[in-house]
Amino acid sequence: xxxxxxxxxxxxxxxxxxxxxxxxxxxxxxxxxxxxxxxxxxxxxxxxxxxxxxxxxxxxxxxxxxxxxxxxxxxxxxxxxxxxxxxxxxxxxxxxxxxxxxxxxxxxxxxxxxxxxxxxxxxxxxxxxxxxxxxxxxxxxxxxxxxxxxxxxxxxxxxxxxxxxxxxxxxxxxxxxxxxxxxxxxxxxxxxxxxxxxxxxxxxxxxxxxxx
Numbered sequence: 659x660x661x662x663x664x665x666x667x668x669x670x671x672x673x674x675x676x677x678x679x680x681x682x683x684x685x686x687x688x689x690x691x692x693x694x695x696x697x698x699x700x701x702x703x704x705x706x707x708x709x710x711x712x713x714x715x716x717x718x719x720x721x722x723x724x725x726x727x728x729x730x731x732x733x734x735x736x737x738x739x740x741x742x743x744x745x746x747x748x749x750x751x752x753x754x755x756x757x758x759x760x761x762x763x764x765x766x767x768x769x770x771x772x773x774x775x776x777x778x779x780x781x782x783x784x785x786x787x788x789x790x791x792x793x794x795x796x797x798x799x800x801x802x803x804x805x806x807x808x809x810x811x812x813x814x815x816x817x818x819x820x821x822x823x824x825x826x827x828x829x830x831x832x833x834x835x836x837x838x839x840x841x842x843x844x845x846x847x848x849x850x851x852x853x854x855x856x857x858x859x860x861x862x863x864x865x866x867x868x869x870x
Contacts, residue, residue: 663689663692663693663706665692665703665706665707666688666689666692666706666707666709666710667706667707667708667709667710667711668710669685669688669710670710670711670715670858672715672854672857672858673685673710673714673715673718675857676715676718676719676721676746676857677718677721677745677746680745680746680748683745683772683773683774684714684718684742684745684746686771686772687714687737687741687742687745687768687772688709688710688714690768690771690772691709691736691737691768692706692709694764695736698760698764699760700735700736700761700764701713701736711858711859711860712860713738714738714742715854715858716738716739716799716824716860716862717738717739717742717743717799717824718739718742718743718746719853719854719857719858719862720739720743720797720822720824720853720862720864721742721743721746721747723822723851723864723866724743724747724750724795725750725794725795725820726749726750727750727751727793727794727795728750728751728753728791728792728793728794728795729743729750729751729752729753729793729794729795729796729797730752730753730754730755730789730793730795730796730797730811730814730815731743731752731753731754731755731796731797731798731799732755732784732796732797732798732801732807732810732811733755733756733757733784733798733799733801734754734755734756734761734765734779735756735758735761736761736764737754737764737765737768738799738800739797739799739824740752740754740765740777740797741754741765741768741769741772741774741777743797744769744774744776744777745772745774747776748774748775748776749776750776751776751777751778752776752777752778753778753779753780753789753793754777754778754779754780755780755782755784755787755789756779756780756781757781757782757783759781762779762781765777765779766779784810784811784814785809785810787814789814791816792814792815792816792819793814793815793816793819794815794816794819794820795815795819795820795821795822796811796812796814796815796819796820796821796822797821797822797823797824798811798823798824799823799824800824801823803832803835803836804823804825804829804832804833804835804836804839804840804865805832805835805836805839807823808821808836808839808840808843808845809839809842809843811823812843812844812845812869813843815869816869817869817870818868818869818870819868819869820866820867820868820869821845821865821866821867821869822864822865822866823864823865823866824862824863824864825850825863825864825865826863827863829850829863829865830850832865833848833850833865840867843869844869844870845867845868845869845870846867846868846870847866847867847868848865848866848867849865849866849867850863850864850865850866851863851864851866852864
């Protein structure tokens with residue numbers, strides 16, 4: 659059992675409900691990120707007291723939406739949501755797309771520490787990434803507005819696949835601003851989901867659409 663990290667918030671009850679028998683792996687990831695994240699420039703010091711609720715739980719709420727296929731994560735950074743999803747869904751294959759070397763090194767080291775065998779790490783900017791075969795789904799968290807994110811994400815997804823982006827409270831405004839981009843990139847069945855109702859105080863919003 660890892661020793662406690664100063665300032666790390668207590669594990670919320672929602673973690674057990676959300677992660678089930680994968681909780682130990684997610685718990686280890688959270689501990690590792692709290693211990694090394696600030697030093698490696700992955701998270702700021704203000705994030706450690708809210709690491710579970712703001713970041714790990716927020717990322718994990720996406721796990722039930724994943725298919726048993728290849729799921730990309732653009733700008734994976736500290737592994738949010740990519741490593742959390744890989745830990746929560748060992749039946750899915752996560753492709754973590756990250757251009758910065760020090761972040762790639764962290765992702766590689768942490769994947770090994772956690773014993774995850776369903777992770778592939780691609781060092782590249784998403785718009786330059788060569789991903790084969792095409793992805794079944796792609797996600798991103800705190801990367802950019804939909805109008806900029808969709809054109810770099812949709813081309814990596816196979817026809818019939820999905821984009822599932824974690825977004826903030828103003829996602830509806832982003833959708834309105836991105837109408838032309840959504841049409842140009844052949845996205846259909848566009849919807850905004852609210853995840854975590856009844857489980858967490860602050861729900862998570864997701865933009866989901868199918869690549870036609």
